[in-house]
Amino acid sequence: MIKDLPQNVVKDIAIAVALESENAERKVWYVYLINLKNIPLETVLITSKGYGEKDGEQVKTSVLRHAFPTIPANSFKLIEPIDEQTFGLTNEYWLSYYIGKEIFDKKFIFLPESIIDDNFIKLPVVNKPGVMIL
Template identity: 75%
Template sequence: MLKDLSKNIVEDIAVAVALEKETPESKIWYVYLINLKDQPIENVLVTSKGYGEKDGEQVKTSVLRHMMPLVEAGASALIEPIDEATFGLNNEYWVSYYIGKDIYDKKFIFLPESIVDSNFIKLPVLNKVGVMIR
């Protein structure tokens, strides 16, 4: 039965952590969903959570859920702001969406200390600097 299910492979979808604004005192970061496809995605659900170890203790953040009715082709959607204090944790974003009647889902995980200057790229669609997982 499992072999009869179609394997809907997620392609051309990315989650990015972008540096939004920088002042001498602080940096403001946002997480975006980027649709690199040539078609829109619909009924997008993103769950986010952080987990890992900090100062020898296991830490978990709250699970947040975000809904986007539509993300156009070649566009982005804001998921949430993110605090630099969580960059030492695993930051997980589970994305589910529809194209027509087919559902797709994929987990994107920013590993601890992966959101650092040495990993920055110019993010497509957003034209900002940050880290992206495809």
């Protein structure tokens, strides 16, 4: 039964959008997975997509899939670059990983217009400015 399934809660894992660089013409943004645990993550799978309304029309981005064999303890991994034009959409990242034989998964959602300067922090481990969801 469903009550017999383990309650594997995702803790100390974050998805972050970081400002990588900027000049007068444009800003460069990357999305990172941050492992704040003292143990590695194994068989990491991430899907990403954007969706919402832009200029009065429904918009969907392509679904991208990423796989990483291992993410070491207290480290980060570059997932993908992200275009600033998608910040007005909902950006969703679905993460699955193993620790030993146990599987964990969590959906991280950046709401429209949440990736703004007012929400910036110094991202742990990555040491860049950005927005993070734990």
